[in-house]
Amino acid sequence: MSRILEEAITVVSAEHCKGCGLCVQACPQAVLALMSSFNSKGYHPAHYVGEGCTGCGMCFYACPEPAAITVYKKGAEYPDQEGR
Amino acid sequence: MAKLILEKPKGFCDSYERKPGDHGTTHYCPGCGHGNIHKLLAEAVEDLGIQDRTIIISPVGCSVFVYYYFATGNIQVAHGRAPAVATALKRANPHAIVVSYQGDGDLAAIGGNNILQAANRGEHITVIFVNNAIYGMTGGQLAPTSLLGMKTATTPYGRDLLNEGPPMKVVELLSSLDGPTYLERQAIMGNKYIARARKALRNALQCQIDGKGFSMVEILSACPSGWKVDPTDSYAWMEKNMLPHFQLGVTKDVRAEREPFFRTFKTLSAAEIVEQLDLAVPEPKHFPSKLQKTGYGDPSIKLAGFGGQGILSAGAMLANAGMEQGLQTSWIPSYGPEMRGGTAYCFVNLSERPIGSPTVSHPDVLMAFNRPSLEKFEPDVKPGGLLMYDSTIIDVKPKRGDIEILAVPATQMADDLGNTRMANTIMVGVYVAHTGIMSPAAIEQTLPLAIKRKNLVDANKKALRAGVDFAATL
Known part of the structure; x- marks a missing residue:
């Protein structure tokens, strides 16, 4: 299932994230935060708080990890997944 | 058009096979x-x-x-x-x-x-x-x-x-x-x-x-x-x-000022390469060996002396002539960093069969051009092998009784011919004539490949013949 987004979404892959916090620092809307929980490597991964993303992509370029952040801009086709 | 999805670029591999388990992340520290x-x-x-x-x-x-x-x-x-x-x-x-x-x-x-x-x-x-x-x-x-x-x-x-x-x-x-x-x-x-x-x-x-x-x-x-x-x-x-x-x-x-440029290279034909590198060799001729003794066949030869004595050149004379004769041949030099006076060794194999290893630790033939080489390598010569040494320079006699020993006053003979440095060619002449491993003519024909100074080729041919004549007196 997929849908066309009306609002931008940033998805952080918790298992790829090393918790460096650069995306949190880069986000102009302050809608990214580090989680208090750990991922399997022992990092506090970043996550999207759920609303307010403008799809600017700053976090994508600030993130040093190739697969950790995906930004879906407004109008993008978004693969809906249960329980994201 | 701007991309609607910013995701892991296609320039990356889908999976990083760096180590078992985690194929998704890089090895870099957080924040790198x-x-x-x-x-x-x-x-x-x-x-x-x-x-x-x-x-x-x-x-x-x-x-x-x-x-x-x-x-x-x-x-x-x-x-x-x-x-x-x-x-x-x-x-x-x-x-x-x-x-x-x-x-x-x-x-x-x-x-x-x-x-x-x-x-x-x-x-x-x-x-x-x-x-x-x-x-x-x-x-x-x-x-x-x-x-x-x-x-x-x-x-x-x-x-x-x-x-x-x-x-x-x-x-x-x-x-x-x-x-x-x-x-x-x-x-x-x-x-x-x-x-x-x-x-x-x-x-x-x-x-x-x-x-x-x-x-x-x-x-x-x-x-x-x-x-x-x-x-x-x-x-x-x-x-x-x-x-x-x-x-x-x-x-x-300066991208704006610079025109695209391309590098072109002249490629040389095989004939041009031979000409440029001065590799032209005389038409190959076959000089069949007339071995004086079956034990002289397929020799592993070690030549040893000081740098400057022409040890490597002597080896090259044998190797070049061996190739001319259609033998399997190897030549490996081994020498110290000094231009003059350091140790200089050279290993030559001449064989009817493919050569397994080009190094020679137990030679059939040892040509010793100075005393340290004689003393060091005499024990390594194979029983029944041949030891030749320059008796002008070396003032001791070999001790072994189970090998053939030839004392060649090569340096004295070279001095008599007017150039001390031809002792190596004389030794080669004695060796080929004594053993019959190859015709002296084969050495003579390929001498210009081993002697870098062309004006010395004729003198070395004389030295070669002097060696051959000496072998006849043994």
């Missing part, structure tokens, strides 16, 4: 600038449509594992040598886009001359120079780019201007050369800087795609582990410490 630069490069490679012809060179340093990450061609090279390898790659494959990815220890320290020469030649390559002011992988030692006052593993009191000198400004240095086309310094230091670095990197790649010559982007990059700061504090650290010394911006850009 390499990851950002990789991302910009992978994205540019994808967007510029050059993925199927890009070759990225991984250096030595943290970015050594580049080959696990990029879905492009790759070569991993010795420390600092990426520009040299990139040169060869590009010249052999002009259509390829060659990217040399190097850190500051690699490029500015051990590879300093490599990058200077490649830039000066204006090679059609793109260099990504990641400057984090430290040797990251090896544990945070001083790099040429380390900042004044910076405490590293090797400068515990901080870099001192009088002791280690100021940090090296590489793009400024290269800008003084005529060769490079595009040089820029940018930084991974926050949103606007990353956007500029992204643009610079694309300009540099485009410069190569357009065939306009050498391009390099120096990218200031964070090393939170090496600097011992948090990733989120690293940008402030760079701004405070790096920016005052490393000014950002374009330092050289």
Whole structure:
């Protein structure tokens, strides 16, 4: 299932994230935060708080990890997944 | 059109087969600038449509594992040598886009001359120079780019201007050369800087795609582990410490003035190569051996003496003539670093059968040209073998009774002919005539290959005949 987004979404892959916090620092809307929980490597991964993303992509370029952040801009086709 | 989805660029491999278990993440520390630069490069490679012809060179340093990450061609090279390898790659494959990815220890320290020469030649390559002011992988030692006052593993009191000198400004240095086309310094230091670095990197790649010559982007990059700061504090650290010394911006850009240029090379035909290298040899003739004794066949020969005695040349005479005769032949020199007076050994194998190893530790034939060689190698000669020694120079007699021994006053004979240095040729003459391993005519015909000075060839032919005559008196 997929849908066309009306609002931008940033998805952080918790298992790829090393918790460096650069995306949190880069986000102009302050809608990214580090989680208090750990991922399997022992990092506090970043996550999207759920609303307010403008799809600017700053976090994508600030993130040093190739697969950790995906930004879906407004109008993008978004693969809906249960329980994201 | 701007992309609607920003995701892991196609320039990356889907899966990184670096170690079992985790195929999704890089090996870099959290907050390392390499990851950002990789991302910009992978994205540019994808967007510029050059993925199927890009070759990225991984250096030595943290970015050594580049080959696990990029879905492009790759070569991993010795420390600092990426520009040299990139040169060869590009010249052999002009259509390829060659990217040399190097850190500051690699490029500015051990590879300093490599990058200077490649830039000066204006090679059609793109260099990504990641400057984090430290040797990251090896544990945070001083790099040429380390900042004044910076405490590293090797400068515990901080870099001192009088002791280690100021940090090296590489793009400024290269800008003084005529060769490079595009040089820029940018930084991974926050949103606007990353956007500029992204643009610079694309300009540099485009410069190569357009065939306009050498391009390099120096990218200031964070090393939170090496600097011992948090990733989120690293940008402030760079701004405070790096920016005052490393000014950002374009330092050289002559893309507009420079026409695309192509390197063409003259390729030589086989005949021209032979002529250029003076390899022309006389028409091969067969000189069948007339062995005086079956034990003389297929010899492993060791020639030993001082440098300057013509040990290697004597071996070359035998080897060249052996080839002329259709024998399997090997010749290996072994000598000290001195031009004159050091030890000089040479191993020659002449065989009807393929030669397994070219080295000779237990010779069938030992030709000793000085006393140390005789004393050292006499015990190694195979029982039933042949020992020849220069009895003018060597004032001791061989001790063994189970080998054939020939005392040849080679140096005296050479002196009589007017040139001491022909003792080697005399010894060869005695050897071939005594054993019948080959016709002296075979040696004579190939003498010009071993004797570099053409005016000495005739004298050496005389020496050869003197040796042959001597053998007849034995």
